[in-house]
Amino acid sequence: MGRAPAVAVAYMFWILNYRLNEACHLLLSKRPCFPKLEAIKNATADILTGISKGTVTLTWQGSNCSTVEVSGLDIGWGQRIPLTYDKEKGVWSLKRELADGRYEYKYVVDGEWKRNENEALTSPNGDGHVNNYIEVYGKGSNKEERELRTRLTSEKCDLTEEERLMIRDFLEQYGE
Known part of the structure; x- marks a missing residue:
């Protein structure tokens, strides 16, 4: 089904006034699928x-390995980006520009998936996995925008009527 489940859930959330979790639950009661709610939250x-x-900048300490990569972030779990080793500092690092939001990731060290205990960690997800995560706030974001983004990407996110109207206006501008 590709992106269709997420499109249906986003439509129900943005246009039909469902709470995001309610829209997902209703869709799942009709058809087994895997809408990516985090993508909908971030798009909102x-x-x-x-x-x-x-x-x-993501870093991995240690010279006792031959490759360090990262997976997750904005590229998904099926892709990897190599980190560069700095011999002088004994650190692997990756600089990357990301849009505002929260990103989960894991390191892949010599082919083995690992988390960095010195960086922020998620709670165990539904599969029991614990990942690293990073919150990105660009130069242009202010405190109100950060708080709004935090609320909209939370577990129980919902929209105010004013926010729904703003989304409808946005969509109508690009629908022509």
Whole structure:
């Protein structure tokens, strides 16, 4: 089904006034599927706050390995980006520009998936996995935008009527 489940859930959330979790639950009661709610939450926040970007640096300490990669972030779990080793500092690092939002990731060290205990960790997800995560706030975001983005990407996110109207206006501008 590809992206169709997420499109249906987003439509129910943005246009039909369902809470996001209610829309997902209703869809799942009709058909087994896997809508990516995090993508809908981030798209909602992007529409309402605009898209600003920030540069992040991820690091892995240690010279006792031959490759370090990262997976997750904005590329998904099926892709990997190699980190660069700095011999002088004994650190692997990756600089990457990301849009505002929360990103989960894991390191892949010599082919083995690992988390960095010195960086922020998620709670165990539905599969019991614990990942690293990073919150990105670009230069253009202010305190109100950060708070709005945090609310909209939370577990029980919902929209106010004013926010729904703003999303409808946005969609109508690009529908022509």
